[in-house]
Amino acid sequence: MKKLIRKLERTMVFALKTCLYVTLFLSFFGILGIDNPQLLRPSRTAAITMLTFVVSGLGMTAAYGRYDIGKRKSKPIVSSIGLATIITDIVTYVELSIMNTNVANNTKFEFESIGLFCIVVLVQMVSIVVFTYGGNGLYFSIYEPEKCCVVTSSAESFMQISHAIDVFRKQYKICEVKDYRANDLYDAVLRCETIFLYDVPVKERTELVEYCYRNMRNIYFSPEIADIVEINSKHTILDDISLINLPVKELSIEQRFMKRCVDIVFSLTAIVITSPVWLICGIAIKLNDGGKVFFKQKRATKNGKVFEVYKFRTMKENVTNYSAIADDDRVTAVGKILRRYRLDEFPQFLNILFGDMSLVGPRPEMLENVYLYTEEYPEFAYRLRVKAGLTGYAQIAGKYNTTPKYKLILDLMYIENYSILKDIKLILQTLIVFFKPDSTEAFDSERYEHLEKFSDFLEANWGQREE
Structure with missing residues (x-):
């Protein structure tokens, strides 16, 4: 039946x-x-x-x-x-x-x-x-969960991807885990229906994708920068030779004009409509500790231009400035509520009105994070090709604690597929963030502790290597 x-x-x-x-x-x-x-x-x-x-x-x-x-x-x-x-x-x-x-x-x-x-x-x-x-x-x-094989390069990478797969345990069941250098890798692939390739070098990944395709296996792989650029590619034939053209992606004059018009109209409307919320937030912050209502911080936008972003203050005054972590004691009682419902972001409508930011675009990172992330991932500078945004693909699809590399991937997907209709869709989707309890999830080093059930896989593949 x-x-x-x-x-x-x-x-x-x-x-x-x-x-x-x-x-x-x-x-x-x-x-x-x-x-x-x-x-x-x-x-x-x-x-x-x-x-x-x-x-x-x-x-x-x-x-x-x-x-x-x-x-x-x-x-x-x-x-x-x-x-x-x-x-x-x-x-x-x-x-x-x-x-x-x-x-x-x-x-x-x-x-x-x-x-x-x-x-x-x-x-x-x-x-x-x-x-x-x-x-x-x-x-x-x-339908039973699909039998999955995870192919990756280290215990740390396995913990990252297994955490994501485990969230969807009704759809996927990890049955095989292999280091991409394992001798019996292809045998493990054939025993499963779906293959996850995560943090595998491009050369080996290409060979595995071809093997999976040849043997009718579902494939998921983590993209690199070249994969994102290729999304917007065009097929071209010169004489009788097929080529893939990767055009330089920049906003046209018409697109920049329309985007700026949307920013001005929307930010003015939002400031008027949300003004009662501003008043309530300001009173709550003052009653909480009597400190300043607004908080200014230097951030980076298009072409690396530095500007001061406006936010409602959610942390105690005169504390060390770094990204929030789980159970951060710097965050005030009122600040926890403001951050949970993104109310602390409302003053950024002023930044949009002044032209420092756009309504949709990559998140404006702290300068310290920009320097740190760019040192680790030089490609992180690519996201500065457009104005920073109040909302964006990385903010909607990702979380506060999404790794810098995957923030970059999501931001580049937005840049390479930009359109006014895409902006409107992302603006509408921003409301979904309020229903995602993990959207403001802070950085937490203990997020993988519940994955002890995969310890045998870790020991079999990287037990000695990790030691």
Whole structure:
């Protein structure tokens, strides 16, 4: 029976996805239709609001993520679809209220059936939770985790990648671990379905990728700078010779102009809308220890230009300045809350308005970190080809404690694939950060302590070498 169901995987996921989206649609129009019967019969109002709901829903799910059970954990799916649904509901609800402002309904604008709208949102959120956890539960009851082989170069590298894989233990099960120099490496590869290549030199990695491809094995590998540059490559034929062209990637005049316009409009709007939050944060900081409300620090932006970034102060005054660590005693009680919800970043809208930063771009690192990271990874300077940003791909996809190398990889992916639409998508996705409990996770040397179950793999491959 399970074999038959496995063959119908796409059909099953499509059926669940369709049922969920139909439930969201019917919940909105069925419940609000109680007070707005025009939504339940052929009418201009019904046609326009339904079209708005569908178009907004498609756009929001494209930005935040779809119902991809079996590929993502349940909480991120609930967060992304839930946020997309709420925004879609609000847009459609406001449009409905505007359309009902007429002689036959409301002589002046007012929000329609607020109580019913709240019920709509509640029913939809419950539906999303049920379909997501139920869908993932059904999926993983049918499909066993993929048997994985991890190929890497050291115990430290193995601990890094195994920690990431272990987070998705329902999807992947580490069955083999090999040093890329091991004599029986290829035999281990054939015993597994999926191969993770992490921190393997490019020459050996290329050989392994070709071997895995030849033997129909799924492949994941950690990218290097050349891989990122190649993402934006173009196929060119000179005479009859195929070549890959890697054009120099820079923002055009039109792109820079549009990006600056978005920065000015958005930062001004954000400052006005969030001004009450600024006032509350300032009062809380003053009441906490009576110190300064704002904190200024030198950071690096485009072409290495140094500027002073503005933030709400979250640490005690007159303490040594370095990146926050887990349980950092320099962080104040109010500062912990501000950092948890990213409220300390709000004053950076001033930096965006002044032109020191952009809304989207690489995180502006402390000068000490720039010097340190660039010394270890000279390519780290590449991220200074664009203005520093309040949000960005590395901030959304990564964490506060993501390693410098992978911050660089994420930032270069953004730079090499820049577009205004990409910026808008990242701006929308920034809201997801508030639902990620690990997004502000500080540097913690004990993060791998729970991986003792892999100690046999460590001993077999690098026990003597690490000693």
